[in-house]
Amino acid sequence: MNEEVKLKKYHAPVWDEPIIMEMGRKGRRGIVIPEVEKEVKAAVGDAERYIPTEIRRQELPSLPELAEPEVLRHYLHLSQETLGMMGMSLFGTCTMKYIPKVSELIALRPWMTELHPLQTEDTLQGILEIIYKCDLMLRGLSGMDQFIFHGGGGAHASYTHACVMRAYHEANGELDKRNEVITTLWTHCCNQATAAAAGFKVITLMPEENGYPSLKALKAALSERTAGLMTVNPDDLGIYNPDIDKWIEAVHDVGGLCFIDHANFNGVMGQVRARDIGFDACMFMLHKTFGAPKAGMGPAAGAYGCTEKLAKYLPPPVVRFDGKKYRLDYSSPFKWGKVREYYGNIQLVLKAYAWILAMGGQGIREGSVLSVLHNNYLEKLLMSIPGVSKSYPNVTKKRLEMTRYSWEKLQKDTGIGTVDVQDRMIDFGVDAYWLSHTPWTVPEPFTPEVGESYSKEDIEYWAAVLKQISKEAYSNPEIVKTAPHNQTIHKVDPGPANDPKTSAMTWRAYRKKRGIKS
Amino acid sequence: MAERMPFVHPYMPNSVPETKNEMLNAIGVKDVDELFEQIPERLRFRKKLNLPEPIVAQSSLKKHLTAILSKNKTCEENLNFLGAGCWQHYVPAVCDEIAGRSEFLMAIWGSSSSDHGRNQAWFEFCSQMGELLNMDMVGMTVYSWGTAASFAIRMASRMTGRREVLVPEIICPERLEVIKSFCEPKAMPNHIDIKSVGYNPKTGLLDLKDLKDKISSKTAAVYFENPSYLGFIEPQGAKISDIAHANGAECIVGVDPISLGVLAAPSDYGADIAVGPTQPLGIHMNCGGGVGGFIASRDEERYVREYPTLMFSITETSEKGEHAFALAFEDQCSYALRDKAKDWTGCTVYLWQIVNAVYMALMGPQGFKEIGEYIIQMSHYAMKLLSEIKGVKITFSPNSFKEFVVNFDGTGKKVKDINRALLRYNIFGGKDISKEFPALGNSSLYCVTEIHSREDIERLADALKEVLEK
Numbered sequence: 001m002n003e004e005v006k007l008k009k010y011h012a013p014v015w016d017e018p019i020i021m022e023m024g025r026k027g028r029r030g031i032v033i034p035e036v037e038k039e040v041k042a043a044v045g046d047a048e049r050y051i052p053t054e055i056r057r058q059e060l061p062s063l064p065e066l067a068e069p070e071v072l073r074h075y076l077h078l079s080q081e082t083l084g085m086m087g088m089s090l091f092g093t094c095t096m097k098y099i100p101k102v103s104e105l106i107a108l109r110p111w112m113t114e115l116h117p118l119q120t121e122d123t124l125q126g127i128l129e130i131i132y133k134c135d136l137m138l139r140g141l142s143g144m145d146q147f148i149f150h151g152g153g154g155a156h157a158s159y160t161h162a163c164v165m166r167a168y169h170e171a172n173g174e175l176d177k178r179n180e181v182i183t184t185l186w187t188h189c190c191n192q193a194t195a196a197a198a199g200f201k202v203i204t205l206m207p208e209e210n211g212y213p214s215l216k217a218l219k220a221a222l223s224e225r226t227a228g229l230m231t232v233n234p235d236d237l238g239i240y241n242p243d244i245d246k247w248i249e250a251v252h253d254v255g256g257l258c259f260i261d262h263a264n265f266n267g268v269m270g271q272v273r274a275r276d277i278g279f280d281a282c283m284f285m286l287h288k289t290f291g292a293p294k295a296g297m298g299p300a301a302g303a304y305g306c307t308e309k310l311a312k313y314l315p316p317p318v319v320r321f322d323g324k325k326y327r328l329d330y331s332s333p334f335k336w337g338k339v340r341e342y343y344g345n346i347q348l349v350l351k352a353y354a355w356i357l358a359m360g361g362q363g364i365r366e367g368s369v370l371s372v373l374h375n376n377y378l379e380k381l382l383m384s385i386p387g388v389s390k391s392y393p394n395v396t397k398k399r400l401e402m403t404r405y406s407w408e409k410l411q412k413d414t415g416i417g418t419v420d421v422q423d424r425m426i427d428f429g430v431d432a433y434w435l436s437h438t439p440w441t442v443p444e445p446f447t448p449e450v451g452e453s454y455s456k457e458d459i460e461y462w463a464a465v466l467k468q469i470s471k472e473a474y475s476n477p478e479i480v481k482t483a484p485h486n487q488t489i490h491k492v493d494p495g496p497a498n499d500p501k502t503s504a505m506t507w508r509a510y511r512k513k514r515g516i517k518s
Numbered sequence: 519m520a521e522r523m524p525f526v527h528p529y530m531p532n533s534v535p536e537t538k539n540e541m542l543n544a545i546g547v548k549d550v551d552e553l554f555e556q557i558p559e560r561l562r563f564r565k566k567l568n569l570p571e572p573i574v575a576q577s578s579l580k581k582h583l584t585a586i587l588s589k590n591k592t593c594e595e596n597l598n599f600l601g602a603g604c605w606q607h608y609v610p611a612v613c614d615e616i617a618g619r620s621e622f623l624m625a626i627w628g629s630s631s632s633d634h635g636r637n638q639a640w641f642e643f644c645s646q647m648g649e650l651l652n653m654d655m656v657g658m659t660v661y662s663w664g665t666a667a668s669f670a671i672r673m674a675s676r677m678t679g680r681r682e683v684l685v686p687e688i689i690c691p692e693r694l695e696v697i698k699s700f701c702e703p704k705a706m707p708n709h710i711d712i713k714s715v716g717y718n719p720k721t722g723l724l725d726l727k728d729l730k731d732k733i734s735s736k737t738a739a740v741y742f743e744n745p746s747y748l749g750f751i752e753p754q755g756a757k758i759s760d761i762a763h764a765n766g767a768e769c770i771v772g773v774d775p776i777s778l779g780v781l782a783a784p785s786d787y788g789a790d791i792a793v794g795p796t797q798p799l800g801i802h803m804n805c806g807g808g809v810g811g812f813i814a815s816r817d818e819e820r821y822v823r824e825y826p827t828l829m830f831s832i833t834e835t836s837e838k839g840e841h842a843f844a845l846a847f848e849d850q851c852s853y854a855l856r857d858k859a860k861d862w863t864g865c866t867v868y869l870w871q872i873v874n875a876v877y878m879a880l881m882g883p884q885g886f887k888e889i890g891e892y893i894i895q896m897s898h899y900a901m902k903l904l905s906e907i908k909g910v911k912i913t914f915s916p917n918s919f920k921e922f923v924v925n926f927d928g929t930g931k932k933v934k935d936i937n938r939a940l941l942r943y944n945i946f947g948g949k950d951i952s953k954e955f956p957a958l959g960n961s962s963l964y965c966v967t968e969i970h971s972r973e974d975i976e977r978l979a980d981a982l983k984e985v986l987e988k
Contacts, residue, residue, distance in 0.1 A: 017635070019832075019841065020642045020879050021649075030880030031610050033888040036895045037972045044898040047780060047891035050917045052753035055744070055782050060883035061649045068612060071879045075616045075872070081635025084625035091626045098529050099624050102576050103583075108618065110594040111587040113609075117806030118600050118949055119591070120941070126589035127805055133570075140568035152661040155852070155864025163699055166706070175705040193852030193862035197672075199706025202857035240556040271554055273563045287865065291529075295869035296625030296636050299807060315695075337699030340662045341603055341692045342806025350583075358579055360572020363527050370532055372553040377541040397556045398547075422629060432629035438854050455531035456541060482836070484631050490835040492630040494844035497831035500819045503846045505641075506648035506656055509817045510832050 005464035010087070010429035011486045015077040021507040023074065024066035031068065062508075081488040084296065087429035088458050090378075092402040092447030093188070093236050094434065095266045095288045095371075103291070103354040107347045117342040121327055127346060128326030131319045134303075134353040141364070142262075142282050143275025144305035148314050149286070149344030154263050155190035157283040157302025158230065160315070160339050161259045162198035164281065164306065165228050167313040167336040168257060178227040178255070184213055186235035189437050191261055200227055207441070211239040211392040215246055222250060228257035228280075234264050236437070236447060237391050238375065238399030248278035257281065257310070265289050266451055267372050267401030270365035274305075281306035291355030292348040301348035317343055367452040371401040374450035374459055379403055381463035382448075385470045387413060391442045402449035404442050411444045416473035416480050418444040421466070423491060424483035428465045527574065593803070597974055598946040601921050601965025602747070603663065603690050603795070604803050607776065608969050610880050613800035617873045630833075630844045637843035640830055640868060643875040647812055650775050650878070650886070651792050652783035654817035657827035659796055659810050659871045660863075664696030666793035666811030667741060667772055672700060672861055673791065673813075673824040674739035674768035675710050682736045684767075686724055687714040690747040691954050710738065719957075722750050722914035722923075726757060733765045739791075743772035744781065748951075748963060749897075749921030750914050751781065759788025775799060775812075777919050779886025780894065791815045800877030801870050810867035810874075823850060826861030889968050893920045896975065897966035903979040904964075909986060913958060920967055924948060927959040929986045936985055937962070943981040 048056070066074075089096045106112070115127060135147040151157035162181070169175045181195040184205045192202045203221050205213035212235065229251045234240040241247070248258045259281045260274050266289055274282040286301035287294045294300065306314070315338040317328040328343070359367060376398050382388050387410025390403060411417045422432045436445035450459055472480050482491060496502040504510035511517075527533045532541070547553060554562070573579045593606050600606075616622065625636055644656035660666050671683045685697065694712075701710040716728040724742055733740065740762040744752045752758075759769040770791045771784035776798040784792040796810035797803070815821040822829070831846035852859035881889065901922050905912045909928030926933060937947035948964035955961070966975070 017638065019638070019645070020875070021645050024882075028882070029884060030612075030882055031885055033885060033892050033968055034971070036892055040895055040899045040972050043902055044895050047894040050894050050898060051751060051780060052917060055751055055753045055755060055787070057778065057780055057782050057887075058786075060887055061652075061778060061783075063646055063649050063881070063883050063886070064879055065882045065884070066879055068880065071876060072612045072615065074879070075612075075639065075876050076619070078635035078639045079616065079619040079621040081638070082621040082625055082628075083632040084621055084628060084636070086621055089626050089628070094626055096624075096626055099620075100529065102580055104618065104623070106580065106583050106587070108614065109587070110592045111590045113802035113804055113808075114592040114594040114606070115590060115805035116593055116598060116600045116606065116803050116946065117604055118602060119593075119946060120937070123591035123596075123941075123946070124805070126587045129586050129589070137569055152867070153865030155862055156661060159862065166703065170703055170705065175703065179706075189853055189856045189859075190862060190864050192856035193859050196857035196859075197700075197862050199702045199708055204856075234556070242556065242558045242561075245561060268554075268557070270567055271563060272557060272561055276563060277561055293623045293869075294626055294865065295623055296633070296872075297627065297868035298865040299810075299867045299870060300865035315699075335695075336703065337697075338664075338692070338695040339699060340696055341664050341690075341809060345807035346805040347807045350587075354579060354583060357570065357573050357582070358529070358576075359527070360574065361567035361569040362525060363530075363572060363574070364567065364569070366525060366527065366530065366533055369550050369553060370530055370538070373538065373541055373545075373547075373550070374532070376545045376547070376553065380545050398545075398553055400554075400556065423631060426629070426632040431626065432632045434627070452530050452532075456537050487631050488634045489631055489840055489842050490837040492842040492844055493834045493836070494630070495833070497833040497844040497846040498848075500822065503822075503829075503831040504654075505644050505817070505829050505831055505846065506654055507641075507645035507832075508648050509654040512654065 005460050007464060007468060008429050012083060012488045013080040014488055015081060017074060017077045019507055020064050020074060024064040026065055028065045028067045030066050030071045083426060083431050087431060088454060088462060089431035090433060090448035090450050090462055092434040092449040093263060095449060095451050097291065097451040098453035099293045100291055100355060100358065103351040107350050112347055112350060125326055128319050130350050130353050131346065132321050132326055134349050137356045138284060138303055138305055142305050143273040144282060145308045146311040147303050147305040148318055149301055149303050149349050150315055150339050151302030151304055152340060152345050153298055153300035154283060154285045154302045155194060156339060157304045158191045158261055159194035160304045161281050162194045163336060163339060164310055164313045165257050166198050167334045168310060169227055171334055178225060180225045181227050181230055182221050183230045186237060187230060187232045188261055188263055191230040195230055211237055211395050212241040215243050218247055219250055222254045224254060226251065226254050226256040228259060230259045232261045232264055234267060234400040237404040238402045239395055240400060245277050267368055269368040270361065271368055275307065281310055286348045286352035290352035292351035299345045299348065301345045315339060370452040371450065375399055375401050375403055378448060378450055378459050378463060382466065385467045386474065387470045402447055404436060404445055404447045406442050407444040410470060410473055414473040414477050416477050418446050420480050421469050424469050424480045425465050427484050427486040430462060430465050593946065596944045596946050597977060599948045599964045600946050602949040602963050603692055604806055604809060605798055605965055605967060606803060606969055607798050607967050609800055609802055610877065612880060613873050613876050616876045617869065622869055622872055630842050634842065637830060639872040639875050641832060641843050643871045646875060646878040647814060650778040651814050652785045653792060653814040655822055656812065656814040657825045657829055659812055659867045660827060661811060661866050662809040663772060663795040663811045664693040666813050667693065668697045668700030669826050669861055670770045670791045670793045670813055671697065671710060671739055671741060674770060676824055677768065677820060678738045680736050680738035681709065682711045682713060683738055684713050684715050684732055684740045686742050687716050688722060688746055688748055722746065722748055723752055724754060724758060726754060729761055733761060733767065735766065737765055737767040739768040739770050741770040745774060745777060745919035748914060748923050749918040751917040751919055755787030777890055780890030796870060796874050799874040801873055810870045822847065824860055827863055892968050896970055897922060900966045900975045903975060904982065907983055907986060913961060921963055921965045923958060923961050924964050925959055925961045931986060933960055933962045939985040940981055945978060945981055
């Protein structure tokens with residue numbers, strides 16, 4: 001690392017912005033609704049006569065009363081008090097990357113925003129073409145036969161799979177006996193949770209000495225009760241299970257289905273294809289991986305793809321092309337329901353389509369090469385920092401697009417743990433990193449992921465921030481313990497949020513619980 | 519496109535070969551293939567990817583997208599009367615400005631300290647929804663009205679240990695499909711039986727006798743909507759919730775929040791849990807990609823402890839008097855408990871939630887009152903004009919909010935054909951519901967909102983007259 005990386009004199013905006021419920025003055029207006037014309041009034045009378053007395057609102061809602069510029073300024077201030085991607089964020093498992101502005105601007109035009117999902121197909125030919133072609137592109141990247149975009153996020157797509165798997169076994173008359181889904185500890189928690197919500201019993205395989213469970217352990221868990229496998233590869237530690245094809249074979253041998261949650265696709269884009277490895281279904285996150293925004297937790301898009309064998313269990317509609325016209329095909333032979341209304345967060349499909357087109361096959365492969373290269377370059381920088389260690393140090397092959405590290409040594413030496421570091425790094429204009437999903441089997445974990453769109457200098461800056469914090473931990477731990485110092489707010493006490501006596505998810509609850517009168 | 523050498527991409531600063539080589543040298547890698555040494559060769563994909571030729575130049579990409587998207591016919595250039603779960607409301611300019619702010623748009627997750635402004639905006643959504651609903655507990659948003667209703671039904675089932683839910687026969691079929699998937703098939707251990715409650719054929723209102731007949735000690739929840747799927751206002755809320763409570767069931771009400779300046783809050787007529795759509799509050803339709811849902815209830819532990827959503831509570835910092843926002847009761851969510859969690863969550867529609875907060879702040883109490891009145895008067899004006907057309911009838915209760923059923927049985931023409939003819943007038947007619955509710959005959963669900971002017975309604979009536987006379 002360039003030893004002279006200069007840390008920024010960052011300070012977050014501090015607007016000391018009141019809660020909107022405390023703002024404004026009686027009578028102010030942020031927007032005016034058109035007046036009902038006198039001809040209409042003469043014809044139908046007042047609105048009240050159409051509202052039966054027992055259902056009339058007696059008191060107007062106690063919303064704040066503000067003028068338009070006040071509302072704008074308030075929310076601009078709140079946006080400025082959000083660090084997010086304004087500095088840099090290496091948020092592992094999320095693949096934070098550049099969100100191309102061109103697709104954002106295109107998606108804000110009426111040809112996208114002012115479409116109703118129930119318009120006739122003739123009036124939706126443009127957007128249906130985008131959906132169809134995006135489906136084809138994802139088929140190219142995965143080998144699958146059909147994609148749908150109903151899922152409004154990764155978890156929603158894994159729920160889609162759980163439902164499709166359920167419908168498949170139900171159609172085969174086996175649902176009453178096939179009630180077990182097998183997964184691994186490092187598989188994202190949404191897989192276990194959605195499989196359980198669909199009604200399955202979940203068996204979680206624990207990692208062994210190489211960082212992943214053994215084929216032997218999988219085989220011991222398989223039986224005629226197996227509905228399927230839901231897994232990731234690589235996992236959040238950056239470790240790739242090299243036996244994955246043998247796993248799939250074993251699951252198929254007992255009649256189960258195999259699904260890969262491709263949230264960690266960035267390191268293997270264009271390098272492997274889920275179908276070729278043997279998977280029956282997969283999920284891509286169009287937000288994050290495919291250049292559509294994460295939007296601070298949605299709207300997002302979980303693209304769900306599967307083979308022909310499962311395609312007939314997809315919820316309707318599916319977009320098809322007959323050579324002339326794009327159609328919404330609502331004929332689904334197995335009616336198990338839907339995962340949500342309509343056919344998805346289509347504006348994200350548009351953005352993903354634009355991103356894939358802008359990247360091309362060569363660009364996408366270059367993206368995965370850079371992601372892995374960046375991660376290994378960062379690893380080299382981080383491993384020279386006192387207090388940092390790598391999970392599974394015995395796994396010496398290069399990790400893919402992310403690596404899980406530990407501050408265990410730092411914590412033992414100085415008392416500074418990973419949450420303290422997280423609170424301090426944001427003083428340097430770097431967003432809080434991802435720790436780990438629970439349980440924390442790696443002590444004091446953190447999981448950076450660079451992706452392809454940060455520069456070499458960015459990576460070096462990020463490492464320099466951690467190096468600085470490590471130095472502080474050994475020399476002046478107090479400054480880390482009491483961080484943040486340069487942020488919008490000071491060290492947060494989550495205690496009151498987690499005690500039913502003091503927790504308040506709304507302003508009215510807060511006022512009641514603290515005895516504040518208006 | 520001819521390949522340029524070297525391949526340098528504007529989205530990837532380190533695609534410049536010199537930079538890349540510096541890093542490769544630093545980690546001692548000669549061939550980039552070594553980076554993938556964990557993946558056995560038999561699993562690698564070495565062929566050319568089956569993808570279209572790239573369009574890297576931004577100007578060309580924009581041209582390409584424009585050519586495709588121009589084929590759409592939008593609700594802006596046409597006069598639209600489609601609603602049925604996704605509605606064309608006016609989106610204030612400030613909503614678009616805030617929705618497009620890079621800080622919010624590109625945000626990840628961060629922490630309570632790093633992304634304080636965004637977390638405050640989330641809290642302001644919950645706080646303002648709480649005022650509209652007269653409820654103290656509001657969770658973070660979910661994917662849609664249907665998923666909100668489904669999660670609430672599952673909450674009620676866990677709370678009561680019962681496995682049956684009563685829903686109105688008049689419900690959006692699309693929404694019912696979602697509920698169906700969440701209630702699991704019979705073979706599953708947590709299956710919830712969905713039973714439908716009939717309606718009064720004259721008014722469409724819930725048949726209380728049928729409700730009393732069907733409710734039992736097995737009923738986890740009674741779910742109904744206000745306004746209903748077909749637009750009429752349901753005034754029997756208090757009676758319905760009394761019946762639910764008398765049988766130990768939870769009362770869940772689905773409500774369109776844009777109606778709450780004029781209609782009573784569900785909690786005022788006994789709702790234990792309220793759910794509904796968030797799209798009406800400042801979100802563009804986006805071909806259905808604008809939908810979102812909310813879940814709210816009383817702030818009692820037995821409810822709070824069943825929420826599948828994330829929850830953000832106001833809390834404190836080391837600086838006296840400073841507010842912060844932190845995750846509350848994270849220990850019950852799927853990120854913490856996986857398959858043992860209270861259902862599941864993930865990325866939903868948190869950016870829309872911020873825009874919803876902006877919308878509510880712009881509207882204020884007076885805005886909600888006026889928009890509710892405008893919509894009611896204008897939709898009744900439309901009902902009046904359409905009912906004057908020969909052969910056209912307005913079905914059900916005379917008390918509608920923004921949607922109403924138009925029956926064309928007397929015209930001898932099918933809704934599908936009428937809508938096709940209306941297209942020539944640049945009008946998107948209402949949703950064809952003749953297959954969804956055969957009992958209602960050849961009918962269509964029309965939606966009128968504040969975007970419609972008197973002239974728009976008259977234009978629809980004139981066009982319909984011409985279409986039906988032909």
